[in-house]
Amino acid sequence: MLDVHTKGRAAVSSGPRERAEMDVFRLHSHGLWATMSKDR
């Protein structure tokens, strides 16, 4: 969480697309702005 405060972003989860979509939905449902990106 300190990463979010100091760097503006934090990696919360990684894995298959469906899992990422579920995580994004859950976070959006609570007002948090989560995004997905492809691993480099």
Added chain:
Amino acid sequence: MFRRRRGEISVAVGKEEADLLRRLIAEYRTLLDAGGEPGDPIYARLFPSASLDDPDLDRQYRELASDSLDQHKRNTVEIATRSLGESGGWRSTLAEEEREAWLVLLADLRLAIGVRLAVTEETMGMPADPSDPEQWPLAVLHYLGALQESLVQACMGE
């Protein structure tokens, strides 16, 4: 404010504040019904993008999820509206689903006002005189923050 007492979460909000919450919920419902004009920053924050660097990924996600998120917010409004009652002050104990609904709703109401005011960390530290019409939205934002804080503390307490 919200309090934890003997294992239950109770709320005590006076008539003026309860009427304010009713007005805010009505505005929020209008926002949901409007479905977001293109470029509306408040709607964009409440229904945020799912990818900043891949527009296709974002579009696919929205096709999948935006109806569900809209329904989730509407359900939240229904539960919160019922618990608040139509008029007068608000004194009650909260069921589990009502706590969840108010946590979500207070977060969204604060986001909406925060976006409208383009708040920064500095703004959040500023006092706001509620009798000054220009400072009124910020005063409301601070009030909702205090209300949300009391609910979070009540939910976390033993």
